[in-house]
Amino acid sequence: MNAADQMIARGIARRLLPWFRRHRRDLPWRRTTDPYAIWISEAMLQQTQVATVIPYYERFMGRFPTVQALAAAGLDDVLRMWSGLGYYARGRNLHAAAKAVVDNFGGELPSDVASLRTLPGVGAYTAGAVASIAFGKRAAVVDGNVARVIARLFAIREDVREPGTRRRIWELAEAMLPSRACGDFNQALMELGATVCTPSGPACLVCPLRNGCRANLLGATDVIPPAAVRAAVRAEVHVVVAMECGGLWLFVRRPEDGLWGGLWELPSALAEPGNERTIAGQLARRLSGAAVSISPNAFVRLEQQLTHRRITFVGFTCRSKSRRKIENGQWRSLNKVDDLGFSRAMRRVLDGLRAAVEGKRARVASA
Numbered sequence: 001m002n003a004a005d006q007m008i009a010r011g012i013a014r015r016l017l018p019w020f021r022r023h024r025r026d027l028p029w030r031r032t033t034d035p036y037a038i039w040i041s042e043a044m045l046q047q048t049q050v051a052t053v054i055p056y057y058e059r060f061m062g063r064f065p066t067v068q069a070l071a072a073a074g075l076d077d078v079l080r081m082w083s084g085l086g087y088y089a090r091g092r093n094l095h096a097a098a099k100a101v102v103d104n105f106g107g108e109l110p111s112d113v114a115s116l117r118t119l120p121g122v123g124a125y126t127a128g129a130v131a132s133i134a135f136g137k138r139a140a141v142v143d144g145n146v147a148r149v150i151a152r153l154f155a156i157r158e159d160v161r162e163p164g165t166r167r168r169i170w171e172l173a174e175a176m177l178p179s180r181a182c183g184d185f186n187q188a189l190m191e192l193g194a195t196v197c198t199p200s201g202p203a204c205l206v207c208p209l210r211n212g213c214r215a216n217l218l219g220a221t222d223v224i225p226p227a228a229v230r231a232a233v234r235a236e237v238h239v240v241v242a243m244e245c246g247g248l249w250l251f252v253r254r255p256e257d258g259l260w261g262g263l264w265e266l267p268s269a270l271a272e273p274g275n276e277r278t279i280a281g282q283l284a285r286r287l288s289g290a291a292v293s294i295s296p297n298a299f300v301r302l303e304q305q306l307t308h309r310r311i312t313f314v315g316f317t318c319r320s321k322s323r324r325k326i327e328n329g330q331w332r333s334l335n336k337v338d339d340l341g342f343s344r345a346m347r348r349v350l351d352g353l354r355a356a357v358e359g360k361r362a363r364v365a366s367a
């Protein structure tokens with residue numbers, strides 16, 4: 001790091017901390033000093049907006065108020081509370097990490113970055129955030145917001161996702177840390193990125209760092225950092241088989257790895273556009289172990305947009321003669337599945353199924 005960068009880095013906390021004290025948003029996890037609560041909030045805030053996180057955080061903390069409660073819970077219960085928040089590996093990792101805290105750290109979250117990083121799912125960002133915010137340690141954090149602010153402050157024109165550039169940004173984040181109040185400083189940088197130094201149209205006129213900011217002085221805030229090359233969105237078709245026997249429906253649990261890992265669903269399979277019903281029929285036969293006929297028409301056809309995929313769900317119903325035992329499967333009433341964790345997409349499919357079942361009942365009753 002050159003002398004000019006060091007000079008800019010050293011002056012930042014002095015201007016940023018007073019701004020943060022005046023402008024900090026009142027968020028539920030800022031009203032506590034409980035390291036466990038701060039850790040949960042940081043895990044939820046990764047890749048998810050504050051407004052979305054707040055209700056999930058409050059429900060999660062109500063259900064699992066301590067690390068012991070989280071460690072003692074079943075994974076299904078944890079994923080159910082995570083349902084709809086996306087990136088479900090975070091929920092699975094939190095659960096595994098809570099067990100590790102109880103087993104290896106006497107039920108107390110460790111306070112140093114190195115120990116925190118031994119916990120499943122805890123990377124450099126979460127470890128730095130928990131160590132600094134909950135324990136006042138001198139540890140840096142770099143998330144997407146912080147990387148953008150630093151790139152602009154120091155006029156870094158390279159892609160901030162490149163390993164070399166990321167390393168440089170981490171070094172600068174460490175050099176910027178004050179000797180005290182590191183937790184507030186890190187939150188201030190994140191807050192500035194979320195509310196002032198936004199991806200497009202940063203509000204430089206009201207920014208406390210505008211005088212020393214190189215991108216602002218160069219008039220280059222719209223090209224620094226360079227726009228990310230967006231990964232292509234893949235289109236997929238998933239067929240869903242809603243198999244019923246005597247008023248109960250077959251639900252299966254997805255493998256732990258991969259998309260929606262560990263969550264429950266009506267059985268599904270990948271298909272090609274145009275062959276949905278054929279694939280649904282094959283899946284239904286595999287599940288029932290016998291010939292079954294599936295509905296001629298789909299009960300639901302809906303799209304769910306994920307970060308890199310656009311998935312079309314096409315659901316068919318079928319009736320099985322017996323309730324075959326399926327590994328990781330359960331036969332349940334449609335009204336008694338609240339204890340299972342479903343993705344947001346699968347909940348929409350289930351709403352479609354309930355509507356189709358209700359519609360059919362109404363037609364039979366009026367006939």
Ligand code: SF4
Binds near residue numbers: 198204213215
């Ligand atoms: S002056 Fe503008 S570009 Fe620089 S940190 Fe502030 S908001 Fe971001």
